[in-house]
Each structure stands twice: as C-alpha cells, then as structure tokens.
Amino acid sequence: MLEEKGNESTGGSPDRLGFLIGGIALLACFGLVGYGILDTDEQPKPRAAPTAEVTYEVTGTGTVEISYLARNEAGTATVEKAVTLPWTKSVQVPLGKAPTIALVLDGKGGQASCALAIRGKHVQRATAMGKFGRATCTGELPEGDG
Numbered sequence: 833m834l835e836e837k838g839n840e841s842t843g844g845s846p847d848r849l850g851f852l853i854g855g856i857a858l859l860a861c862f863g864l865v866g867y868g869i870l871d872t873d874e875q876p877k878p879r880a881a882p883t884a885e886v887t888y889e890v891t892g893t894g895t896v897e898i899s900y901l902a903r904n905e906a907g908t909a910t911v912e913k914a915v916t917l918p919w920t921k922s923v924q925v926p927l928g929k930a931p932t933i934a935l936v937l938d939g940k941g942g943q944a945s946c947a948l949a950i951r952g953k954h955v956q957r958a959t960a961m962g963k964f965g966r967a968t969c970t971g972e973l974p975e976g977d978g
Contacts, residue, residue, distance in 0.1 A: 890947075
C-alpha cells in the first residue's frame with residue numbers, strides 16, 4: 833500500500849500528465865497567435881476620398897470608343913471599345929477631379945452625343961459626326977463635400 837501512495841504523489845496517472853502537457857502547448861499556441869495579431873507593423877489604411885455620383889451617357893448611331901473617368905487607383909481613364917449605342921454608366925468620381933467622357937466614332941461614321949450629369953444635374957452635352965468624329969464632355973466637382 834505504501835507504493836500506491838508513492839505513485840499519486842509523483843504526478844498521478846499518465847493521462848493527467850498528457851492532458852497537462854497538451855494544455856500548456858495549446859496556451860503557448862494561443863499566446864503566439866495573439867502576439868502575431870497584436871504586434872503588427874501595418875499602418876492604418878487611409879480613409880476613402882469622398883466622391884460624387886457622375887452619370888455618363890452616349891446616344892446616337894454607329895459604334896464608338898468611349899473613355900471616361902471613374903474612381904480608379906491609378907488615376908487613368910477607363911476605356912470601352914466597339915460600344916454599340918445607346919450607352920449609360922453611373923460611377924463615383926473623387927471630389928476635386930474633373931469627370932470627363934470622350935467618344936470617337938469608328939471608320940463607318942455616324943453621329944453620337946455624349947452627356948454628363950453630376951449628382952443628377954445635367955452639366956454638358958457635345959456631338960460628334962462623320963468618320964472618326966470626336967466629342968468630349970467635362971464637368972467640375974468641388975474640392976469639398978457639397
């Protein structure tokens with residue numbers, strides 16, 4: 833009977849020892865994951881620039897190439913080729929940028945007009961005619977939110 837008491841005082845059954853080691857390993861993993869989450873070198877992301885809704889519209893006959901400004905990280909125009917008319921697109925444009933749409937008729941010609949509306953208010957219209965005719969509509973967005 834003395835031998836049985838000796839086993840209990842040295843740590844108990846092998847199951848308890850395995851459970852204890854597993855628990856310690858699990859806590860160590862949680863600690864490393866927590867450290868990785870809390871200790872990041874990432875800078876806060878910049879706030880998105882305020883924008884205004886701009887609606888571009890192209891009507892007429894013929895096939896056109898359309899270039900327009902939309903919210904774009906690179907700051908370059910979006911180009912759509914061989915567009916069959918009519919065509920309409922509403923986009924968000926950063927405040928302070930000049931919303932612009934340009935169209936070029938193809939070699940078959942025709943007639944096409946571009947129109948530009950900012951926040952639902954008509955701003956400009958222009959018309960292109962003939963082979964490779966061109967038209968551009970441009971507006972102005974205020975710097976601030978308004």
